[in-house]
Amino acid sequence: MANLLLKNCQGIAQINRQENGKPSPFLRGKKMSDLPFLHDAWLLIENGEIKDFGPSASCPDRAEKILDANGRWVLPSFCDSHTHLVFAKPRSKEFVARIQGKDYAQIAVEGGGILNSARHLTEIPSEKLLEDALERIQEIVKLGTGLVEIKSGYGLSPEGELKMLRIIRDLKEQSPIPIKATFLAAHALPVSYKNDKAGFLRLMIDEVLPQVAAEGLADYVDIFCETGFFSSDDTTSLLEAALKHQLKGKIHTNQFTHIGGIEAAHGSGALSVDHLEVLNDSEIELLASSELIPTLLPQAPFFLNDEHFPPMRKMIDRSLGFALASDFNPGSSPSGNMQFVLSLSCIKGRITPEEALNAATYNGACALESQDTYGSIDRGKKANLILTKPMQELSELPYYFGTDMVEKTIINGKVI
Numbered sequence: 001m002a003n004l005l006l007k008n009c010q011g012i013a014q015i016n017r018q019e020n021g022k023p024s025p026f027l028r029g030k031k032m033s034d035l036p037f038l039h040d041a042w043l044l045i046e047n048g049e050i051k052d053f054g055p056s057a058s059c060p061d062r063a064e065k066i067l068d069a070n071g072r073w074v075l076p077s078f079c080d081s082h083t084h085l086v087f088a089k090p091r092s093k094e095f096v097a098r099i100q101g102k103d104y105a106q107i108a109v110e111g112g113g114i115l116n117s118a119r120h121l122t123e124i125p126s127e128k129l130l131e132d133a134l135e136r137i138q139e140i141v142k143l144g145t146g147l148v149e150i151k152s153g154y155g156l157s158p159e160g161e162l163k164m165l166r167i168i169r170d171l172k173e174q175s176p177i178p179i180k181a182t183f184l185a186a187h188a189l190p191v192s193y194k195n196d197k198a199g200f201l202r203l204m205i206d207e208v209l210p211q212v213a214a215e216g217l218a219d220y221v222d223i224f225c226e227t228g229f230f231s232s233d234d235t236t237s238l239l240e241a242a243l244k245h246q247l248k249g250k251i252h253t254n255q256f257t258h259i260g261g262i263e264a265a266h267g268s269g270a271l272s273v274d275h276l277e278v279l280n281d282s283e284i285e286l287l288a289s290s291e292l293i294p295t296l297l298p299q300a301p302f303f304l305n306d307e308h309f310p311p312m313r314k315m316i317d318r319s320l321g322f323a324l325a326s327d328f329n330p331g332s333s334p335s336g337n338m339q340f341v342l343s344l345s346c347i348k349g350r351i352t353p354e355e356a357l358n359a360a361t362y363n364g365a366c367a368l369e370s371q372d373t374y375g376s377i378d379r380g381k382k383a384n385l386i387l388t389k390p391m392q393e394l395s396e397l398p399y400y401f402g403t404d405m406v407e408k409t410i411i412n413g414k415v416i
């Protein structure tokens with residue numbers, strides 16, 4: 001039996017998220033500020049799973065391998081529930097164009113943005129896409145991510161979308177960490193359907209979706225519900241069609257404008273509503289009364305220097321919960337660093353380190369329906385863990401923004 005003992009931990013955080021043998025519900029409101037931990041503790045990993053943990057006074061004296069965590073904290077790996085990390089090329093020209101005064105929408109109208117990534121995608125061989133994506137995964141693993149969602153959406157054609165989803169399927173086999181795949185069926189209108197949005201949606205819903213479902217290529221579906229992209233009716237049509245294939249929605253909405261995406265998601269059995277940089281009181285009320293998981297992506301408004309920012313403090317104060325994710329993509333968030341997501345959320349979103357850590361671990365796992373296996377330190381869960389640099393208080397992790405505070409990551413019980 002392969003076992004590894006982490007002893008002398010400064011603390012282990014995000015523990016005991018099981019109630020009566022079942023995972024606790026998604027954390028909301030006041031519960032977001034409660035991050036259960038044990039000071040001065042040990043943790044034993046056996047066969048890739050968390051076997052046991054406890055206070056140092058009861059530390060086992062033997063194990064096959066022992067790692068002295070002296071002064072370091074142990075926490076579950078981040079669960080990054082929203083990324084687009086399969087992409088062909090960076091879009092740094094658009095980055096510079098924005099610095100010079102253009103905005104995201106203007107760049108998109110001029111054929112840049114998502115269309116730009118879609119053009120690059122047709123030119124690049126699948127092997128290279130896979131290789132680059134795998135490298136990005138290895139990078140985020142080092143930064144502390146232990147479960148990730150990846151979307152298609154730069155294909156914008158049946159062949160392109162299937163190409164992306166098959167790459168994600170291959171990544172699932174080759175990646176050190178588990179992946180959930182999302183078919184982003186409607187991200188932007190390709191040039192060939194410029195004046196035929198209905199035709200494009202029919203193509204995606206009637207032809208591509210059944211094939212995606214038949215091949216088991218996706219765990220979820222997605223649409224960009226936004227002015228200039230797709231409407232709330234389009235969202236309803238896609239989500240209802242997807243449900244017939246047992247696929248739930250995780251949708252992009254309320255990034256720049258409110259056009260009814262949350263209402264559409266609520267009415268069509270979606271799992272999460274992602275972005276929410278603009279969110280009004282009636283939308284907050286609707287979210288409070290629904291099971292939808294708000295997923296906030298603070299790197300996007302940061303990178304786009306958008307005036308809006310998800311109202312994190314207000315959401316928690318109004319009893320909402322949310323997950324935090326990176327949105328790693330070449331256009332609006334070219335970073336999958338969840339540590340920076342934490343810092344940004346604390347600083348700009350005025351949430352505490354405990355709230356941010358809950359959102360990036362347990363609630364992230366909930367946003368991928370994986371809270372029975374990931375997202376917390378519980379006996380029997382997968383040993384995907386972070387060992388921090390030495391620190392007294394866990395709040396030093398978001399405090400030292402821009403510094404990599406993850407010293408080691410443990411995936412399936414093995415130190416990476």
Ligand code: NIG
Nearest residue numbers: 114224252300327329331332
């Ligand atoms: O989540 N907003 C839509 N999709 C991505 C950005 C895609 C891109 O610009 O390539 C997002 O921000």
Ligand code: FE
Nearest residue numbers: 082084252327
């Ligand atoms: Fe996104």
